[in-house]
Amino acid sequence: MPGYMGFEGRINALRRGPVRERLVEWREMAPILALDGVKRFGPPMLGLGLFLATWQAGHVAYGAFILPSPVQTLQAAFGVLTTSEGWIVLGATVARVVAALAISLLIGGFFGLLAGYSNFGRAMFAPVATILLGIPATAWVILTMIWFGPSHGAILFTISVVTGPMLYIGMVDAVLTRDRRLEEMAAAFGASRWAQFSRVALRQIIATLAPVFGIALALGFKVAIMSELVSNVAGIGAALARSRAHMDIDMALAYVVLAVMGLLVIEHGLIRPMQRRVGAWKRVSG
Amino acid sequence: MSGMTLATISHVYAGRKVLDTVSLVIRPGEMVALVGPSGSGKSTLASIAAGIVKPTKGRILRQYRQHAMVFQQARLLPWANARENIAFPLMLNGLRKREALEKAESVAEKVALLPEDFDKMPGELSGGMRARVAIARALGVAPDFLIFDEPFAALDPALRRRLQDLVLSLGQDRAFGGMFITHDLAEAARLADHIAVLDRQGKGVLGTLTPPGQRGHRSDVDIFDFVQQSLYGDPLLSDLVHVDERAMPLDLVGDAGLGPRRCC
Numbered sequence: 003m004p005g006y007m008g009f010e011g012r013i014n015a016l017r018r019g020p021v022r023e024r025l026v027e028w029r030e031m032a033p034i035l036a037l038d039g040v041k042r043f044g045p046p047m048l049g050l051g052l053f054l055a056t057w058q059a060g061h062v063a064y065g066a067f068i069l070p071s072p073v074q075t076l077q078a079a080f081g082v083l084t085t086s087e088g089w090i091v092l093g094a095t096v097a098r099v100v101a102a103l104a105i106s107l108l109i110g111g112f113f114g115l116l117a118g119y120s121n122f123g124r125a126m127f128a129p130v131a132t133i134l135l136g137i138p139a140t141a142w143v144i145l146t147m148i149w150f151g152p153s154h155g156a157i158l159f160t161i162s163v164v165t166g167p168m169l170y171i172g173m174v175d176a177v178l179t180r181d182r183r184l185e186e187m188a189a190a191f192g193a194s195r196w197a198q199f200s201r202v203a204l205r206q207i208i209a210t211l212a213p214v215f216g217i218a219l220a221l222g223f224k225v226a227i228m229s230e231l232v233s234n235v236a237g238i239g240a241a242l243a244r245s246r247a248h249m250d251i252d253m254a255l256a257y258v259v260l261a262v263m264g265l266l267v268i269e270h271g272l273i274r275p276m277q278r279r280v281g282a283w284k285r286v287s288g
Numbered sequence: 289m290s291g292m293t294l295a296t297i298s299h300v301y302a303g304r305k306v307l308d309t310v311s312l313v314i315r316p317g318e319m320v321a322l323v324g325p326s327g328s329g330k331s332t333l334a335s336i337a338a339g340i341v342k343p344t345k346g347r348i349l350r351q352y353r354q355h356a357m358v359f360q361q362a363r364l365l366p367w368a369n370a371r372e373n374i375a376f377p378l379m380l381n382g383l384r385k386r387e388a389l390e391k392a393e394s395v396a397e398k399v400a401l402l403p404e405d406f407d408k409m410p411g412e413l414s415g416g417m418r419a420r421v422a423i424a425r426a427l428g429v430a431p432d433f434l435i436f437d438e439p440f441a442a443l444d445p446a447l448r449r450r451l452q453d454l455v456l457s458l459g460q461d462r463a464f465g466g467m468f469i470t471h472d473l474a475e476a477a478r479l480a481d482h483i484a485v486l487d488r489q490g491k492g493v494l495g496t497l498t499p500p501g502q503r504g505h506r507s508d509v510d511i512f513d514f515v516q517q518s519l520y521g522d523p524l525l526s527d528l529v530h531v532d533e534r535a536m537p538l539d540l541v542g543d544a545g546l547g548p549r550r551c552c
Binding site: 181183184186187188189190191192193197201202205209282283284 | 335338339340355356357359361363365366367368376377380381409429435
C-alpha cells in the first residue's frame with residue numbers, strides 16, 4: 003500500500019503496472035477511492051441537490067406557469083440544443099464575449115502594461131480607470147444604445163468598456179507584483195530588456211492576470227446578455243426578451259440554464275485549465 | 289585576462305548616495321572578497337560589476353570574456369525545474385533548448401546535483417540544493433569572472449562550509465576570478481586572495497587586506513588571527529567594520545573564547 007498521496011496520485015499509481023496487479027490494487031483501493039470521491043464531490047453535489055429541491059418545491063407551490071420544474075427546464079434547454087437556431091443564438095453570445103474580451107485584453111492590457119512600467123502612466127490613467135470602473139454596466143448598456151443604436155458593435159463596445167478597466171487594473175497589479183529580482187538575475191546573464199520581459203516578466207504577469215481574466219469572462223457574459231436583452235440583437239439576451247414577450251417561462255429559464263452552463267463549460271473547459279497551466283508554478287513555489 | 293577595474297564609482301539611489309567614489313582593481317584570476325557593514329553598498333557594487341545597475345558616475349574596465357553571478361537567494365525561475373534553471377542563461381546566449389538542457393546536466397553533475405534532482409522544481413529543493421543550482425547556472429556559461437553576492441548567507445554553518453569547499457574546488461585551476469561579497473570575514477579569508485573593506489557609508493574601499501597563505505589552504509586559526517589582527521589591530525577598521533558574532537562560524541568564536549567586541 004503506498005504512503006499518503008493525493009487523489010490524482012492514487013489514480014495515476016493505479017494506471018501503471020501489469021493488468022493483474024492493477025486489478026488487485028484497484029480492488030484494494032476501491033473503498034479508499036470511493037471515500038475520497040465522496041469527500042471531494044459530496045459537498046458540491048449536496049449543495050446542488052438542495053438548490054434543485056428548493057426549485058422543485060417552488061414549482062410545486064407556484065405552478066409551472068410561474069416556475070417550471072427543473073426537469074421541464076432541462077427538457078426545454080435540450081430542445082434548444084437540438085435546433086440549429088438554438089446553436090446560432092448561443093454562438094452569437096459566445097462569439098461576442100470572446101471578441102469583446104480580446105479587445106479588452108488588447109486595450110486594457112496594453113495600457114495596463116504602460117501604467118505598470120511607468121509611474122507617470124500609472125498616475126495619469128488611475129483616475130480614468132476609477133471613473134470607468136465606477137460607471138455601472140447598466141448605464142453603459144443604455145448609453146451605447148443611445149450612441150450606436152441596437153447593433154452588434156454596440157454590444158461589443160459595452161462588454162469591452164466594462165471588462166477593459168478590470169483587465170487594466172489586473173495588468174497593472176500583475177506588473178507591479180512580479181518578482182523583479184528574477185529580471186535582475188537575467189540581466190546579470192546578459193539578457194536584453196526584451197528578453198527580461200518576454201522570458202521572465204511575462205510568465206509572472208500571465209499567471210497573475212489569469213484569475214482576473216476568468217472574472218472578466220463571467221462579467222462579460224452577464225453584460226452581453228443584458229445588452230442583447232435591451233438592444234434585441236440576436237443572442238441569449240434577445241431570446242430571453244422574446245420568451246418574455248411570449249410569456250414562455252420554460253424557454254426563458256432554458257436560456258438562463260444554457261447561459262450558466264455555457265459559462266461553466268468555458269470556465270472549467272478553458273479558463274481553469276489555462277489558469278492551472280500558467281499558475282502551476284505558483285502553487286509549487288508556495 | 290579576467291579582471292576588472294572599477295574606477296571612482298559613485299551611485300545615487302532614491303536620493304541617497306549609496307556609493308561614493310569607490311575604486312577597486314581585481315587582477316586576472318584573482319578572487320577578491322568585498323566585506324563591509326550592512327548598507328555599505330556591497331551588493332550595489334556587485335550589481336554594477338555585473339552590469340545590472342549603471343553607476344551614476346565612474347568608469348568600469350572589464351577584462352573578461354564572460355561573467356556570471358550567484359545571488360544571495362538563488363533567484364531560480366519558479367516555473368522551471370533545476371535543469372531548466374541551469375539551462376536558462378545558456379538559452380539566453382542563443383543555445384537551442386535541447387543542447388542547453390544537455391549541457392545543464394553535465395554542469396549539474398559538477399556541483400554534485402543528483403540526476404533525480406534535475407526535474408525538481410525550486411520549491412521542492414532544499415536551500416543547499418538551490419544554492420548548488422544557482423552555482424551551476426553561473427558555471428554553465430563558462431565564466432572567467434564570477435560575482436558571488438552573499439550566496440551562502442541564509443544557510444546553516446555546516447552547509448555553508450560544504451558549499452565553500454565546492455567553490456574552492458571549482459576555482460582550483462583558477463578558471464575564474466571575481467568578486468565574493470560576504471558578511472562572514474572567515475568566509476572571505478578562506479575563499480578570497482584579497483579582502484577589500486568597504487566603509488559604512490559606501491565612501492570607498494578602505495583598504496585591501498591579504499590573508500596569509502593560499503586561498504582554501506588557510507587554517508581556521510590563521511583565518512581567525514587574520515581577522516583579529518586586521519580588524520582590531522587597526523583602530524580605523526575596527527571602528528568602521530561591524531563584526532557580528534552571529535556572522536562568525538561558531539567554532540571559531542567558541543575556540544578563541546572571545547567575541548569581536550571583547551577583543552583588544
